[in-house]
């Protein structure tokens with residue numbers, strides 16, 4: 123994929139200008155929701171800084187030694203630190219290795235570049251260790267901290283980084299980009315809006331949703347919730363089926379559905395509804411469901427989501443069973 127994403131334009135100009143005027147800080151904090159392309163931005167900037175013949179707008183030459191080493195993943199002046207697995211922590215040993223790396227002199231005389239992704243994955247000791255490096259940064263070294271949850275980083279780390287905010291691109295820019303990538307025609311504008319709605323307006327997350335048939339999978343989930351609430355499906359079996367899928371994603375959809383039911387039952391304000399392609403079902407459920415049970419359901423799902431996304435070692439089967447059983451007790455128009 124082309125990493126020149128249109129909603130990055132102004133941030134790109136900002137860092138490029140700082141570099142060209144020799145005002146680049148020692149550390150950048152790239153923050154905003156997941157799916158905005160923050161890591162792609164950091165990697166693109168690293169390629170530009172390391173290229174021997176970059177062009178005026180920061181495009182790389184593509185054939186110098188640095189460009190070749192970077193595309194082969196063997197550039198000695200580039201280090202990307204990540205958890206061993208998604209959802210796991212970055213331990214202090216990784217940061218010690220990073221500090222060793224930063225002490226070395228650049229092999230090619232340009233920058234030494236370190237990306238930490240995501241920065242909030244650093245455990246307490248790792249973060250404290252990084253802080254020491256940020257307090258006395260080595261020359262010609264650029265640290266780029268990518269963060270989906272910058273508020274959980276140490277305030278002392280945040281304050282030592284120049285911040286780049288990836289949180290609020292203009293909706294027309296991301297809608298156009300997504301339509302082009304999905305090769306949709308104008309009549310499918312609703313599909314683009316729905317995909318973005320389901321992805322918290324993060325365009326790469328929306329694209330991923332489309333490419334992995336997310337809309338169809340969400341449909342299957344909503345149908346299974348309806349079958350549970352009418353007693354047409356065994357909750358334990360259903361939990362086992364869910365457990366074979368991307369549980370965090372399923373929980374996100376369930377949460378959006380539960381919140382929609384609550385929103386619709388309490389306000390009937392359609393513009394706030396995320397899953398508005400299912401407004402007819404919401405309308406039917408409105409008079410049938412007990413609002414207090416919905417809030418209990420919401421609590422259960424939020425807690426499950428927190429446990430599933432916060433702990434890579436958790437086995438979600440038990441949590442999914444509790445949710446499936448709760449759905450059987452929610453009641454539906456068919457049963458009453």
Ligand SMILES: [Zn+2]
Pocket residue numbers: 172173174175176182183184185186187188189
């Ligand atoms: Zn080059």
